[in-house]
Amino acid sequence: MNALPAFFIGLSIIVAIALVVTAATAGRWTVQYFARNRKIRVAQRQPLVRYYRHAALSH
Numbered sequence: 001m002n003a004l005p006a007f008f009i010g011l012s013i014i015v016a017i018a019l020v021v022t023a024a025t026a027g028r029w030t031v032q033y034f035a036r037n038r039k040i041r042v043a044q045r046q047p048l049v050r051y052y053r054h055a056a057l058s059h
Contacts, residue, residue: 041051 041048044051
């Protein structure tokens with residue numbers, strides 16, 4: 001009987017670690033994306049929202 005709660009605790013720990021890794025990866029990719037496009041956006045003198053709205057809707 002005690003094996004079932006131990007299994008769920010272990011599974012919860014693994015899921016929590018996976019969520020942290022996923023959030024860190026998505027955050028890093030987001031920062032890199034905005035940093036990569038900043039030079040172009042500043043050169044075109046476009047506000048942040050307008051530049052990314054146009055980038056999202058033009059594809």
